[in-house]
Amino acid sequence: MNTQKEIRVWDIFVRFFHWALVLGFFVAYLSEDDLLDVHTFAGYSVLALISLRLVWGFVGSRYARFSDFVKRPAEIKRYLKDIFTFRARRYLGHNPAGGAMIVLMLVSLLLTGMTGMATYAAEEGAGPLAGLIAEGTGGELFEEVHEFFANFTLLLVFVHVGGVVLESLLHRENLVRAMFTGKKSLHVDQ
Numbered sequence: 001m002n003t004q005k006e007i008r009v010w011d012i013f014v015r016f017f018h019w020a021l022v023l024g025f026f027v028a029y030l031s032e033d034d035l036l037d038v039h040t041f042a043g044y045s046v047l048a049l050i051s052l053r054l055v056w057g058f059v060g061s062r063y064a065r066f067s068d069f070v071k072r073p074a075e076i077k078r079y080l081k082d083i084f085t086f087r088a089r090r091y092l093g094h095n096p097a098g099g100a101m102i103v104l105m106l107v108s109l110l111l112t113g114m115t116g117m118a119t120y121a122a123e124e125g126a127g128p129l130a131g132l133i134a135e136g137t138g139g140e141l142f143e144e145v146h147e148f149f150a151n152f153t154l155l156l157v158f159v160h161v162g163g164v165v166l167e168s169l170l171h172r173e174n175l176v177r178a179m180f181t182g183k184k185s186l187h188v189d190q
Helices: 012-031 036-059 073-084 096-124 139-171 175-181
Strands: 006-008 183-185
Touching (some): 012 036, 012 139, 012 175, 036 096, 073 096, 096 139
Antiparallel strands (some): 006 183
16 A cells, blocks of 8 residues: 655645636636626736736746746647557646646736737726727727637636546546645555
């Protein structure tokens, strides 16, 4: 029998960021135009969280740093091949595909938020970009791009959840639990 020692992998900020981002994104996504104040607040919250996460990616704990999980495309491709042949190596932190997903989601959310602010400026004459974008200028275009990135982010969320399920089954560990507790088993029976 293998005694499983646990190690703290996800610090409190990473865990807070993750679940606050989930909440902020879905509140923004579901409120859309019906509750503009709620939608706007949730969008600003997502942008603030991303700003903090970008800083934490350079100064945070070991597994939170971009240097720990941002990998070259060849390594990501090799990992994806290994995962689909059920030979993927287990990582304590993010695996190469997970790291790529984080970067993709951060970029997509950043573009969603920026185009949301541009839409808000163009259609409502409000927000931080109101002085840079004249009201009535390009609102429909900004809104279409904003909706594209919001929907693209939702697609990435579904792929992310699928990856978490697959990885949890492949390595026999509960990654959702780990994102709540911050802990993962140091050793896992294979």
